Amino acid sequence: MAVTRDECQALDAEDxxxxxxEEFSLPPGVIYLLGNSLGALPxxxxxxxxxxxxxxxxxxxxxxxxxAGWWDLPxxxxxxxxxxxxxxPGDVLAGDSTSVNIFKAVTAALPLRPGxxxxxxxxxxxxxxxxxxxxxxxxxxxxxxxxxxxxPGANGGTLEAALGDDVALxxxxxxxxxxxxxxxxxxxxxxxxxxxxxxxxDLCHSAGVVPVEMGEVDLAVGCTYKYLNGGPGxxxxxxxxxxxxxxxxxxxxxxxxxxxxxxxxPSYRPAPGVRRFxxxxxxxxxxxxxxxxxxxxxxxxxxxxxxxxxxxxxxxIELTDELCPDLALVTPRxxxxxxxxxxxxxxxxxxxxxxxxDRGVVGDYREPEIIRFGFxxxxxxxxxxxxxxxxLAEVLGKELWRDERYSRRLAVT
Amino acid sequence: MAVTRDECQALDAEDxxxxxxEEFSLPPGVIYLLGNSLGALPxxxxxxxxxxxxxxxxxxxxxxxxxAGWWDLPxxxxxxxxxxxxxxPGDVLAGDSTSVNIFKAVTAALPLRPGxxxxxxxxxxxxxxxxxxxxxxxxxxxxxxxxxxxxPGANGGTLEAALGDDVALxxxxxxxxxxxxxxxxxxxxxxxxxxxxxxxxDLCHSAGVVPVEMGEVDLAVGCTYKYLNGGPGxxxxxxxxxxxxxxxxxxxxxxxxxxxxxxxxPSYRPAPGVRRFxxxxxxxxxxxxxxxxxxxxxxxxxxxxxxxxxxxxxxxIELTDELCPDLALVTPRxxxxxxxxxxxxxxxxxxxxxxxxDRGVVGDYREPEIIRFGFxxxxxxxxxxxxxxxxLAEVLGKELWRDERYSRRLAVT
Numbered sequence: 001m002a003v004t005r006d007e008c009q010a011l012d013a014e015d016x017x018x019x020x021x022e023e024f025s026l027p028p029g030v031i032y033l034l035g036n037s038l039g040a041l042p043x044x045x046x047x048x049x050x051x052x053x054x055x056x057x058x059x060x061x062x063x064x065x066x067x068a069g070w071w072d073l074p075x076x077x078x079x080x081x082x083x084x085x086x087x088x089p090g091d092v093l094a095g096d097s098t099s100v101n102i103f104k105a106v107t108a109a110l111p112l113r114p115g116x117x118x119x120x121x122x123x124x125x126x127x128x129x130x131x132x133x134x135x136x137x138x139x140x141x142x143x144x145x146x147x148x149x150x151x152p153g154a155n156g157g158t159l160e161a162a163l164g165d166d167v168a169l170x171x172x173x174x175x176x177x178x179x180x181x182x183x184x185x186x187x188x189x190x191x192x193x194x195x196x197x198x199x200x201x202d203l204c205h206s207a208g209v210v211p212v213e214m215g216e217v218d219l220a221v222g223c224t225y226k227y228l229n230g231g232p233g234x235x236x237x238x239x240x241x242x243x244x245x246x247x248x249x250x251x252x253x254x255x256x257x258x259x260x261x262x263x264x265x266p267s268y269r270p271a272p273g274v275r276r277f278x279x280x281x282x283x284x285x286x287x288x289x290x291x292x293x294x295x296x297x298x299x300x301x302x303x304x305x306x307x308x309x310x311x312x313x314x315x316x317i318e319l320t321d322e323l324c325p326d327l328a329l330v331t332p333r334x335x336x337x338x339x340x341x342x343x344x345x346x347x348x349x350x351x352x353x354x355x356x357x358d359r360g361v362v363g364d365y366r367e368p369e370i371i372r373f374g375f376x377x378x379x380x381x382x383x384x385x386x387x388x389x390x391x392l393a394e395v396l397g398k399e400l401w402r403d404e405r406y407s408r409r410l411a412v413t
Numbered sequence: 414m415a416v417t418r419d420e421c422q423a424l425d426a427e428d429x430x431x432x433x434x435e436e437f438s439l440p441p442g443v444i445y446l447l448g449n450s451l452g453a454l455p456x457x458x459x460x461x462x463x464x465x466x467x468x469x470x471x472x473x474x475x476x477x478x479x480x481a482g483w484w485d486l487p488x489x490x491x492x493x494x495x496x497x498x499x500x501x502p503g504d505v506l507a508g509d510s511t512s513v514n515i516f517k518a519v520t521a522a523l524p525l526r527p528g529x530x531x532x533x534x535x536x537x538x539x540x541x542x543x544x545x546x547x548x549x550x551x552x553x554x555x556x557x558x559x560x561x562x563x564x565p566g567a568n569g570g571t572l573e574a575a576l577g578d579d580v581a582l583x584x585x586x587x588x589x590x591x592x593x594x595x596x597x598x599x600x601x602x603x604x605x606x607x608x609x610x611x612x613x614x615d616l617c618h619s620a621g622v623v624p625v626e627m628g629e630v631d632l633a634v635g636c637t638y639k640y641l642n643g644g645p646g647x648x649x650x651x652x653x654x655x656x657x658x659x660x661x662x663x664x665x666x667x668x669x670x671x672x673x674x675x676x677x678x679p680s681y682r683p684a685p686g687v688r689r690f691x692x693x694x695x696x697x698x699x700x701x702x703x704x705x706x707x708x709x710x711x712x713x714x715x716x717x718x719x720x721x722x723x724x725x726x727x728x729x730i731e732l733t734d735e736l737c738p739d740l741a742l743v744t745p746r747x748x749x750x751x752x753x754x755x756x757x758x759x760x761x762x763x764x765x766x767x768x769x770x771d772r773g774v775v776g777d778y779r780e781p782e783i784i785r786f787g788f789x790x791x792x793x794x795x796x797x798x799x800x801x802x803x804x805l806a807e808v809l810g811k812e813l814w815r816d817e818r819y820s821r822r823l824a825v826t
Contacts, residue, residue, distance in 0.1 A: 045466060049466055053458060061451055064645070
């Protein structure tokens with residue numbers, strides 16, 4: 001073996017992020033490689049949520065809209081997310097789901113490019129991005145959706161071929177949810193701007209694990225329940241470049257985005273800046289959980305996270321290359337070209353993932369034929385990577401996944 | 414006095430709903446007349462939320478999307494709300510905020526009446542209803558918004574005068590958030606249908622306190638954090654009449670509303686029925702809290718709730734008539750014409766409300782000059798109403814609200 005288990009333990013002992021593992025409540029006997037889907041529970045989240053439920057709600061009730069800062073949660077939470085995506089406080093608003101924020105971002109951006117009637121989307125994006133673009137195009141349309149990417153229907157189209165003076169905006173994922181491939185955000189943004197179009201980034205699979213800089217980006221959206229550990233369905237966020245903030249309109253124009261929400265004026269008048277992208281009453285309990293995880297994240301050095309992410313994913317690829325030479329890697333080998341996940345193609349990927357889970361290694365399966373492993377540097381160790389790779393080798397080498405109890409497909413995976 | 418405190422206690426002893434008070438955790442020394450804004454905390458909510466955080470999330474992690482039913486929460490929660498609004502399970506979906514649901518409802522309904530380019534809205538609606546109509550009209554427009562109601566700008570317009578063969582839909586509140594006035598839902602729906610338009614009801618101030626029947630209603634929306642005790646920012650809901658469900662389109666077309674969300678198809682294909690109004694990942698912790706309150710609500714007889722609501726509001730009006738004869742009631746005296754709140758006009762309403770709160774009686778203030786008291790029959794007693802009315806009389810009679818510490822206006826009330 002290129003590296004031994006003892007050597008992995010030695011690497012863990014020197015890991016500058018090692019103490020963060022204690023901040024999380026991890027299930028016993030499990031190597032959790034699904035932090036790219038739902039991040040682990042921070043140890044202090046339960047008490048924070050309990051305080052919000054029992055004291056802020058139970059005792060102070062409606063007064064907490066002021067006294068506990070509930071009203072401002074979309075902004076104060078957005079301010080805390082901002083440094084994690086290379087944005088300034090004031091330019092990010094937390095709220096709603098990622099899908100709702102994609103809708104708000106796309107419908108806000110399209111009117112900035114009147115006359116241009118094409119939206120470029122990537123069929124390799126997570127599907128909701130494309131689905132929501134369809135809805136937004138239908139609402140504000142007619143718009144043509146020009147697909148790029150490797151999936152059927154895109155005809156292998158590249159971004160370069162898709163760009164033209166008819167393109168209003170481009171919506172792409174920074175890190176591909178299936179392959180883990182990462183785009184050069186600044187270069188692609190410049191390419192899109194050179195064609196006169198606007199650039200919207202989906203940061204779901206990069207925030208919290210890859211250093212991100214908003215730079216010249218126009219708008220961006222992302223979620224907080226993956227690497228950021230905000231909890232299931234935690235509030236998503238939207239970033240709007242300062243140069244666009246006073247020009248864009250939120251078509252989902254609810255009272256929380258009004259300039260004077262308690263004046264109860266008869267007509268909508270947008271709040272200054274990103275606050276106009278607030279809509280209705282925020283799900284306060286979900287913000288409480290996210291707040292507890294952001295307490296951890298504000299102490300994290302993102303450069304150290306990236307370095308460890310590269311180390312862990314490289315180690316997993318190296319071990320798997322050696323132990324499972326027939327397994328087809330679909331994630332870029334160059335660390336600069338990937339996020340924090342490693343994916344393989346396997347015709348029987350679903351039973352493989354289930355057999356692994358039965359042995360305490362939790363990854364997941366995505367159509368078509370993709371097995372995915374996410375590496376969350378705050379709570380995963382080198383030794384976990386070693387054990388996961390050897391378990392994968394055992395499952396594949398002994399064909400343990402052929403056991404019929406792994407073949408049944410669940411409705412949701 | 415028309416009634417004594419002892420007589421109120423006797424009424425409480427005979428109250429068929431009296432045991433429900435024990436289901437709630439009420440702050441000591443407070444008479445909470447703001448359940449129309451944020452309902453009180455059910456006693457069992459903290460343990461339910463803690464279970465979701467610590468076990469479903471902390472231990473089972475992503476597997477809970479299946480095993481704990483997270484994926485289906487919008488539908489299963491909607492099914493439990495349905496009987497509270499006189500709808501059938503399967504016709505209600507819980508999720509997002511009320512404002513987002515108004516957007517989804519209005520944009521879904523408008524294409525059902527092609528050629529009709531007018532939306533009738535009520536300037537006495539809660540402002541977000543009108544604000545969101547503006548956004549929806551802008552997205553799908555051009556549409557004219559024809560205002561009715563008593564507020565400036567509506568010119569006193571009535572629904573009858575506003576209806577015509579150019580009207581696509583009408584959006585009204587069942588119970589007015591300021592005055593507590595209640596419309597006859599069936600009669601108004603019939604009137605709107607006679608003009609060929611669609612009817613959307615906002616049930617925020619009626620669900621959980623007034624018996625509601627969907628009958629011929631086309632679409633409806635509402636929240637669950639007021640009388641339904643779901644917690645701050647709890648999921649809202651949308652009702653779609655069965656006859657429209659396959660015809661309507663959700664422009665916010667996220668993957669949770671897709672017919673086969675895990676097939677990751679390239680294009681959006683709506684799920685059957687109301688499920689298509691799901692958008693992104695549901696804020697699971699907020700659903701957990703709502704689930705605990707719905708455990709209470711499924712044991713409640715709505716006729717008994719309405720009877721007690723009428724008794725409590727009538728008692729408050731009667732006592733205040735006697736003790737504060739100069740106070741101007743803005744709520745209909747006929748119980749059939751009001752929901753479960755009682756409002757008065759007072760030029761110094763804001764300091765009055767603050768002076769009351771200082772004495773343990775929590776109501777609220779709404780522009781312009783409205784003091785509001787909501788009566789939640791599950792946890793309020795006749796004796797609370799008595800004590801609230803006598804406290805109000807003392808604050809007004811002794812002009813205690815003139816104390817300068819009550820005059821400062823907070824940013825959010």
